[in-house]
Amino acid sequence: MFRALSTAALGMSAQQKSVDNIANNMANVGTTGFKRSTIAFQDMFYENVAVSKPGAAANRISNDSPDLQIGHGARAVATIRNYTQGAMTETGNPLDMGINGEGFFQVEMPDGSIGYTRDGNISRDSSGMLITNSGLPLADQIEVPQEAKAIEIAQDGTVTALMAGDNQEIELGQIELAKFSNPGGLEAKGNNIFMETEASGMPFIDRPGAEGFGTVQQGFLESSNVDVVTEMVRLIEAQRAYETNSKMVQSAEDMMSVTNSIKR
Incomplete structure (x- = not known):
C-alpha cells in the first residue's frame, strides 16, 4: 500500500508536468515560429518481490516462469519538440x-x-x-x-x-x-x-x-505549429490520467485505514 501511494504520487507529478507543457503550447499558439513540444515519459525501476528458483514451489507452472516484479511508477524524462512547418x-x-x-x-x-x-x-x-x-x-x-x-x-x-x-x-x-x-x-x-x-x-x-x-x-x-484541437485532446487525456492516479492515492489511503482499524 505504501508502494501504491508513492507510485500514484509519481504518476500525478508526471501528468502535472504534461499539463504544464500543454499550457505552454496553448499560450504560444500566436507566437511567430513557435514549435510545440510534448513530454516523454519513462517507467521507473522494478523491484523483484519474489525471485524464481527452480523447484522452489510445488505449485509452479514451470521452472521458466518469470520473477515477480512490481514497478515504481513513471517519470517525465525529456521534452520532445516538433519542428514541422507552420503556416x-x-x-x-x-x-x-x-x-x-x-x-x-x-x-x-x-x-x-x-x-x-x-x-x-x-x-x-x-x-x-x-x-x-x-x-x-x-x-x-x-x-x-x-x-x-x-x-x-x-x-x-x-x-x-x-x-x-x-x-x-x-x-x-x-x-x-x-x-x-x-x-x-x-x-x-x-x-x-x-x-x-x-x-x-x-x-x-x-x-x-x-x-x-x-x-x-x-x-x-x-505561424506557430500548435494545433488547438490536438492540444485540447492531450489536455483531457492528461487530466484523466491525473484523476486516475489521485483516485489510486485515495484507494491506498482507504486500505491503510482498514488495516489500521483491524482488531485482534
Whole structure:
C-alpha cells in the first residue's frame, strides 16, 4: 500500500508536468515560429518481490516462469519538440521573412555567441542594422542605408535596396540559414531562440535554397505549429490520467485505514 501511494504520487507529478507543457503550447499558439513540444515519459525501476528458483514451489507452472516484479511508477524524462512547418501568413512588411522548409535564422547574442530562430519578424535599429523583435542583430550583419526607399529579399536570401534619387539598386548582403542533423537536441532559451548543444551537433551553414535548406519568403511570417484541437485532446487525456492516479492515492489511503482499524 505504501508502494501504491508513492507510485500514484509519481504518476500525478508526471501528468502535472504534461499539463504544464500543454499550457505552454496553448499560450504560444500566436507566437511567430513557435514549435510545440510534448513530454516523454519513462517507467521507473522494478523491484523483484519474489525471485524464481527452480523447484522452489510445488505449485509452479514451470521452472521458466518469470520473477515477480512490481514497478515504481513513471517519470517525465525529456521534452520532445516538433519542428514541422507552420503556416505562412502574409504581413505585407518588406522586412518580414518566413522560412519555407528547413533552417534557422542566425542571431548574435549579447555574449557574442550565435542563437538560432524561426522568427523572421525583422526590423531596423537606429543605425539601419537588421534586428529581431527582441533587439538581437542578425549574424549576417546586414545594414540598410537610411536613404534606401525599397528593400527586396530574394528567395536565396540576397538582400538588395533601391536607393532614393538615382534609382540605383545595390546589394546589401546575404542572409544565410543554419540547420542541424538533430534539431531536437537544441536548447530553447526563450524569446524564440534556440542554442546549439552537444546533442544537436554543429550547425551546417548555407544560403537559402541550397540542397536541404528552405527558401526565404519576403513579406511572410511562419505561424506557430500548435494545433488547438490536438492540444485540447492531450489536455483531457492528461487530466484523466491525473484523476486516475489521485483516485489510486485515495484507494491506498482507504486500505491503510482498514488495516489500521483491524482488531485482534
